[in-house]
Amino acid sequence: MDRWDGGDMKxxxxxxxxxxxSKNPDTWQYTWAIYLAGxxxxxxxxxxxxxxxxxxxxxxxxxxxxxxxxxIGPNRVxxxxxxxxxxxxxxxxxxEDLIPDDADKPLFRLAPYLVFSGMFGTFVVxxxxxxxxxxxxxxxxxxxxAVTTLVVVGLLTAGWASNSKWALYGGIRSAAQLVSYExxxxxALLVVVISTGSLSTQxxxxxxxxxxxxxxxxxxxxTFIAFFLLLTxxxxxxxxxxxxxxxxxxxxxxxxxxxxxxxxxxxFLFEEWANxxxxxAITTLCFLGGWQIPGVSPEKISASxxxxxxxxQLLSFAIFAAKxxxxxxxxxxxxxxxxxxxxxxxxxTCWKYLVPMTLVCIAGVLFMDLYIVQGGxxxxxxxxxxxxxxxxxxxxxxxxxxxxYKMDKDKYPGLRNEKMWYPPYRMP
Amino acid sequence: xxxYEAILLLIVLGIxxxxxxxxxxKFLGPKNPNARKKSVYECGAEPQGSAxxxxxxxxxxxxxxxxxxxxxxxxxxxxxxxxxxLGFLGFVEMGIFMLVLIVGLIYAWRKGALEWE
Numbered sequence: 236m237d238r239w240d241g242g243d244m245k246x247x248x249x250x251x252x253x254x255x256x257s258k259n260p261d262t263w264q265y266t267w268a269i270y271l272a273g274x275x276x277x278x279x280x281x282x283x284x285x286x287x288x289x290x291x292x293x294x295x296x297x298x299x300x301x302x303x304x305x306x307i308g309p310n311r312v313x314x315x316x317x318x319x320x321x322x323x324x325x326x327x328x329x330x331e332d333l334i335p336d337d338a339d340k341p342l343f344r345l346a347p348y349l350v351f352s353g354m355f356g357t358f359v360v361x362x363x364x365x366x367x368x369x370x371x372x373x374x375x376x377x378x379x380x381a382v383t384t385l386v387v388v389g390l391l392t393a394g395w396a397s398n399s400k401w402a403l404y405g406g407i408r409s410a411a412q413l414v415s416y417e418x419x420x421x422x423a424l425l426v427v428v429i430s431t432g433s434l435s436t437q438x439x440x441x442x443x444x445x446x447x448x449x450x451x452x453x454x455x456x457x458t459f460i461a462f463f464l465l466l467t468x469x470x471x472x473x474x475x476x477x478x479x480x481x482x483x484x485x486x487x488x489x490x491x492x493x494x495x496x497x498x499x500x501x502x503f504l505f506e507e508w509a510n511x512x513x514x515x516a517i518t519t520l521c522f523l524g525g526w527q528i529p530g531v532s533p534e535k536i537s538a539s540x541x542x543x544x545x546x547x548q549l550l551s552f553a554i555f556a557a558k559x560x561x562x563x564x565x566x567x568x569x570x571x572x573x574x575x576x577x578x579x580x581x582x583x584t585c586w587k588y589l590v591p592m593t594l595v596c597i598a599g600v601l602f603m604d605l606y607i608v609q610g611g612x613x614x615x616x617x618x619x620x621x622x623x624x625x626x627x628x629x630x631x632x633x634x635x636x637x638x639x640y641k642m643d644k645d646k647y648p649g650l651r652n653e654k655m656w657y658p659p660y661r662m663p
Numbered sequence: 664x665x666x667y668e669a670i671l672l673l674i675v676l677g678i679x680x681x682x683x684x685x686x687x688x689k690f691l692g693p694k695n696p697n698a699r700k701k702s703v704y705e706c707g708a709e710p711q712g713s714a715x716x717x718x719x720x721x722x723x724x725x726x727x728x729x730x731x732x733x734x735x736x737x738x739x740x741x742x743x744x745x746x747x748x749l750g751f752l753g754f755v756e757m758g759i760f761m762l763v764l765i766v767g768l769i770y771a772w773r774k775g776a777l778e779w780e
Contacts, residue, residue, distance in 0.1 A: 270668075271672070274668065274669045274672045274673070275672065275676065277669065277673065278672055278673040278676040278677065279676070281673065282676070282677060282680060327688070328684070328687060328688045328691060328692075329688070329691050329692055330688065330692055331692045331693050331694060331695070331696075332685070332688055332689050332692050332694075333696065333700060333701065334701075335701055335702060335703045336698075336701040336702065337702070337703060337710075337713070338703075347681070347685075348678050348681060348682070351677060351678065351681050352674045352677055352678055355673065355674060355677040356670065356673065356674050356677075358673070359669060359670045359673050369669055369673060370667075370669040370670065372667075376740070377737070377740055378670075380736075395715070397703065397714075398703060398713060398714045398715065399703035399704060399705065399710075399714055400705060400714045401704065401705075402703075402714070403714045403715070403718075407718055407722055410722070410726075411722050411725045411726075414725065414726065414729040414733075415725055415728075415729060417729065417733060418728075418729065418732040418733060418736065421732075421733065421736035422736060425736065425739055425740065425743050428740060428743040428744060429743045429746050432744060432745075432746065432747050433744060434740065434744055488704065488706075493703075493704055494703055494704065497688050497692060498684050498685045498687075498688035499685060502681060578779060579778075579779035582725070582777065582779045583777065583779065586728070586768075586772075586777045587772070587777060590732070590768065591768070594761070594765065597761075601746070601754060604746070604747075605751065605754065
């Protein structure tokens, strides 16, 4: 049996036909059935993964919020409350399915599916590991941007169809916000495309390396800035605080999902939590080296066979998931530490700061690419400086968090004898 | 072509599963609607009129700007992919294209299209 060295589901299907059934995939009459089965399998795996990620991350976020706000958070369902998300899901499943009398009923029903498919469609091109991707499209990045726009249509539909003033405000605001922040995202991704020369997500990852100084974030000062611009715009695109104007509960009740209840409401929330993975995955694959294992080239992974191959896949998935979780945690922490922006500040942040800055980044990357030889001495020096800068940012982040916690300890007598650090599974 | 069929299948399957969940909830959930429950939420008071009124023109302005810049981005992607092969000439040509749009952004800015009041 020869090894499967393909990139996506299509090549896996061809491998199955060739080696398990010993048929030629071009002429065999049941080729389409194997293809269909492979694609269905990919869809089920992706859906399962989204559900298993989006559920528990709600618990993680609520516990983190509890910790930041000096309270406990959900800790009753299961050990330390880990099954809270399941209880919430079942509760929503058993709720009454309400549609307002004044609502535009077909559109009201359609909106959650639009939002859901906009979110779920991105998982086709998001890689999970070295050879784990549903379909490695040539136009990956462009597809990613195109399909996320479906979410805007869904939110606007939800707001309009509800025929409620709050929902309409929320829907229109979210449409304005999401389309605005789409522009800096497109330009920040352009920086990556220029550096890679390809739009395929796997090719972008393969253009980087396993070590931090081989990542695009450390390539030159402009990609370093572009990383932060992309992360900021992705947070806005995912409706996270400080950019969660569409559902600002203090001014808009709940925004576009005011009139939704039960399962349909859950789909909006589901999209929001799954978006955390999407934004983490996009920033990771574009700037943080994706699933690359330090010291192991993608060719070596493809050349291995049997259990070694499976091992490399799992290791690459673990690395990718670790990087994404780190981004997700930063986004969660930002949600509970930053105040919300005003609408006018939101728009000027996008059009007056992010868009010009991303344009400058594009120009800078163009010059760097034209005049700095890859692998030359200048390139190496720049990469090392940027890596050290990145490390300094991370160290500063931890020092700052520690400083704030110590300040709280001094202020509140109740915290005086508490430990500085808790293991993640046992929060105070 | 197969990759695109995979996208279609994935989205269709995703929607199918979500429809199934909504149907399950329809059968499992209680059903005792009343007029109060079925009216829209408006701070606890009786809803006043329809919500489908006109909304401010600034949203249209944002939409127009978005169209302009998103189409610019779409034009830039194929060029960015071929940037290395096109070399300096491609850089100059695209620089002129982008300059026109940057001038457009500055114009919109100076005109006050980016102000939000």
